[in-house]
Amino acid sequence: MKTKPVLLFLVDALGIDFINHQNMPYLSDLAKNHALKPMTPVLGYSDVQRASLFTGRYPQDIGYWTDFRMIPNSSPLKPFSRLSFLDYIPSDFIRRVIKYFLAKTLSPIQARMTGYDELPLYNIPLRVIQHFQPSLKKSMFDKEPFQSIPTIFDLCRQHEQEFAVVRSDVFGLRHMFSKASSVAKLVSKEVLKVNPNVKLLYVYLHTIDMLGHRYGIRSNKFKDVLLDADQAIKTIVEAARERLGQSLEVAIVSDHGMNHTQEFIDYTYLLKQPGFGKDYIVALDSTMVRLWYFTESAKHRIHSLVEESQHGTFLTPKELSQLGVHFTNSDYYQEVYLLRPGLSIFPNYHSYLKPLAMHAYHPKFKDQTAVAFFIGPELERLTERAQKLNIIDIMPILKKVLGFNKSTYANHQQS
Template identity: 30%
Template sequence: MKILGIFIDALNPGFINETDTPFLYRLSNRGENIVSLESVLGFSTTIGATIFTGTYPDRHGIWIEYYYNPNYSPYSKIPLIKLSKPIDYIPIQIIRSGINFLLSKYVYPYYAKKLGYSELAPYNIPYKIITYFDVVTFKHYTEPKAFPVPSLVDVLIENGVSFYYSTHISEATLKNALSSDVSIFYFSKADLVGHIFGVGSKQHRNTLREIDRKVEHLVNTYRRKFGNNFEVLVFSDHGMANVNKKISTISWVKDKELGKKYLIAIESTMMRFWYFDERYKEKIREKLNSLGYGHLLSTKEKKQLRIHFSDNKYGEDIFLVDQGYVLYPSFKSWSIPKAMHGYHPALKEQQAVLISPTISGITEASVVDIMPTILKLLDLEIPKTVEGQPLVG
């Protein structure tokens, strides 16, 4: 059995309709076979790991790229870090970001390769605290042995099933895909355009139409080659919602106590904290609880979201903003997005999607169900570590 997987970044069930995605709409039996998938809290790094292992972050161990590890930080081994500290004091944010962008693109890839990391870009992390952080040293989720638990790729290799992955369509990639047992094409443009122009914008809708045509081309190519003797699964990692208000984080970044009494890591939709002073911890918690645009995640909620780590390496406290707000500047953004993901995964706009003519009668599932569904279609044994359930058979 041939499997054609099509992974579309930032595709929400609400984006599928007869106007913007006519082929996907027909493929889903005019919307009848659309499965809304609850994603996980986080960004591409953790969701990709979750999809390809069928396990949640607290099981596969990957959450946010940067985590607290002062005993070993790769940045402490880079001489340029000390020389870069004056960048923190440049008063204009766009200039600071511009310098960091150039360093991230042209200088730090050398150090990443030298130190054995997939990436070491400093982005907008203040240089006065960067040596407190380590970076998740993970392989790409399509590489073997990328995680401490078996991945889809590991199971396929173990069973002698050929696998192919591509981010674009060409004569060469189609040839490789058609000759492989399982092929996955990944399209990221909807995520990028959504961030820049917003959900529902002319540019976003045009991008959805462009991707829809690519999906149609892939499926029709498989139909010409294999008839009906293949399975197609179109899936995504998360949805996206428009940003209505920017929250400045400059006061946090410029705080004189940062790096002395506490640490902070700022993502677009959350702030993570570590503390060196118990009294200051209470002061920060009081401040966070007084803000009207988010809330501190309790231990119970972190466990429910499957992002609770007993060593607190990803943060002792996590402040999650409400949907529609965005934190700027964040450690990994160069500009203010017009739409974001990474809000609470239970929200409708944050849901991912799964479409397959084979799957019917199911309207809700989880991103952890994608991997076991593929394995079930191939009649392969599902690893005991997998927490998702196959949606077929």
């Protein structure tokens, strides 16, 4: 039997709470007529949600979690540690501006020299940058980014089926903060240009995430963001149907919801304790403090200091393992301190601007819940019984619809 083409449409930060008739009439109607499933994300940021979505595996199985890993003194970003004096500029804002400038000028050169697709600097202190490196050398759409664990795109290659990738976040800085309706035009234009024989079309829309962080999810502006994104999704799905035919099977999924930030937590004092960069290292994500210790005394001292902040909890090995983020090495952490919802770490190593809403809290919280919509007889048949999905459930469903079930990667199948 000839398989039908599939649209996998990832809408970043489309939380289940956002879908109602007022804010998102198109999706809300789809929810009435077709299967809308709540979906649990993995613990972490958007990159790892995508990794789990594309592979159908937990982070600990693919060896990938956060976009930066810590391996002492082996970073391709090492030359930037010579600029560590910039860390001592008193204004945090000016520091971030300078780093942004470096990331746009010197980083691309260094990336080319070291064989990386890109080398973002973010807001990592330059005095420890020699220890942090991008966790992936290439894009997740390239061949075998996770070595033996195939992505859905690897399976397309293996089965000699065409796939296409169209993303809204590649149209330059001007469009990073644009409304969905303006990027939808650009995205639809690309969609209408893909090879009409593609079996899998992946589309990514970044606007809800970007503008949710920027305006916060309780602002009136955010309602417009949702309404606008809702129409953009409709436009893009219609463009995909126009290009790939009415038999297109459509999966619209998100990677997490959003939580309103009530208070910003400043942990920069952790970067000023004696021994930082030598006896211990800290990574400040927006919702997590990741720690590595090189001496027992630093471990005792810094662990207590973090614990005293009382903003969250240290995750136990059992919890980490249940969350699918317990690794055999310490590239991602030795300890993880996870914040409570409502709290957001700023300054952190990622954000250039203060995010007024955040994600990557414990996936058990309802506002972190993502969604999956399935439109099309094959997808609906396969998912009709599922009450609730996990983000790792999507890839096996896609595999079935695409007829990739007899994969030669069978030895990696999850038991």
